[in-house]
Amino acid sequence: MHITPSDSKYILNVQLPTEIQREMVTVSAKKGNRIAIVADVWHMEEDCHYEWQIRFSPYDINMTSIRVILDDDAQLTIHVERHSPNILSMF
Numbered sequence: 001m002h003i004t005p006s007d008s009k010y011i012l013n014v015q016l017p018t019e020i021q022r023e024m025v026t027v028s029a030k031k032g033n034r035i036a037i038v039a040d041v042w043h044m045e046e047d048c049h050y051e052w053q054i055r056f057s058p059y060d061i062n063m064t065s066i067r068v069i070l071d072d073d074a075q076l077t078i079h080v081e082r083h084s085p086n087i088l089s090m091f
Helices: none
Strands: 002-005 009-015 025-030 034-040 049-055 067-070 075-081
Touching: 009 049, 025 067, 034 075
Parallel strands: none
Antiparallel strands: 002 009, 009 075, 025 034, 034 049, 067 075
8 A cells, every 4th residue: 555645635545456346345434543445355265355554643634535446457546635734723
């Protein structure tokens, strides 16, 4: 998993095997500013399960902004917006 930060968002990228289809990927927001990503090809026995837990700094990201794209080449891209500095000053 490659993570590219910017001032406004994070972009998470990983190339998955081409057998992975959209319904085989689960991305969930977790307590403690974490995102859990699971990709599983349930009909295969080897090289079929991928899992990541990404933890962000407190109040750094907007958990409601998560956008997931799995393209036709099995490139998984996740966009996560960061809170603006004005929001951070409230905490």
